[in-house]
Amino acid sequence: MASSRRPDGPSLVAGVSIALVGVVLLLDHTGVLDLRFAALGPIVCAVVGAILLAGGLAKRD
């Protein structure tokens, strides 16, 4: 029987964001890219902002 349960938005957004951060760190440590603070700052803001936004929208549902 197919489940109609909706995925948990904050967990989904946080999971994708954190996995992307992990990929960026992996690329940095393997020398594919050079991570600097100028890039890390916006990345952190985007991740935290996306998680908070997803949490806020989930509460409104």
Added chain:
Amino acid sequence: MESHDQDPTTESPAAGSEDPTTSHAAGGHGPVPSGGDSTGDAAAAAPRRLYKSRDERMIAGVCGRIAEYFGIDPVIVRVIAVARVFAGGAGLLAYVAAWLLVPEEGALASERPGRTATIAGAIALVLAVGALTPLWSGPFGGHWSGPFVAIVFVGLAGLGVWYLASGEQPAAGGVRDILRRAGFGLALLAVCAVLAVSGAWATAAGGGTVVAVVIVVLGVWLVAGAFIGGARWLILPALALALPAGVVSAADLDVRGGVGERQYHPLAADQVRDSYRLGVGQLIVDLRDARLPAGDRRLHIDLGVGQAVLVVPRDVCVATSAKLGAGQVSVFDRDSGGVDVDWQDVRTAPPGRTRIVVDGDVGVGQLAVTYQDADAIRHGGFHDDTQPGNRTCIGGARG
């Protein structure tokens, strides 16, 4: 199951059965005239209550409601609150406490904090203000304030973390529930702190690839948990691991060179190494007595966190390139600082002269090239040069 310590007055027929918005007008949220209350003695006897305003709000409605409570302009309360924030942070602490402990205007009686919670909130506020006031020479000055500051800050932080992590509404339950949540929040904070330090240290110690893989796995776990359920608690620990590891990676911080103070003083050219490395601490390389021959001598300095000082003789030309995650490069009287610092000081030595070509890599800290005495630096610290250097160079460009 949640337990609620109810305020008896909210259960009374006069106040507890009213529509909350009606209660707002009759129950005396705002200034109540001393006599002639048309709602009767019971309502008149009900205490005025503090709620977070739904209409007059900028952030959480705390200032707006306090203003209504005292019958003054909300702007005045906001100005005072902002001033208190910049006066050391007590305003912020009090605001957070009020946000967590004061109920929403119009909330059902069962959603309001009970008397115990209100008393706990009031005690927390008094402790917060009383403990923090001495920090800026207030009337409660004394050495006892330190532990109170820590307790209040840590307790509120734990409570806040619990509400954020659990998604529960603040201000529900009695003091026991609040303490339980604060305890869980603190435990979560402690786990996050351990993860943050461990992740950062592992990354700085050369395990960055493993940490990155773990972060990817946690992200995938969270995505799976979004469909299966019960993984939201993992968000905070995953962030606690990922963000410090990101900072360490961005700073290119490497602590594998060891910890402590290192001073190198080669007395001959062949004793000069190609590379000097330190993980955390102070690294001093004194080349004044190395008697370097004419021509280029390349030198790599690798420092994780701390200070690296290269002391050179006055008759050599020094070309410097350096990369810092965060900190300062100081080459004689010239310097540059901040985050993501890329320093290029290309210099050319005249024929028959020595040129030291320095390649610096610093995670967080300072890289300095100077004529100052190495022993004086070691015992008295490095002071910024005011005299220009590199007088023996015949040309140069800094980029």
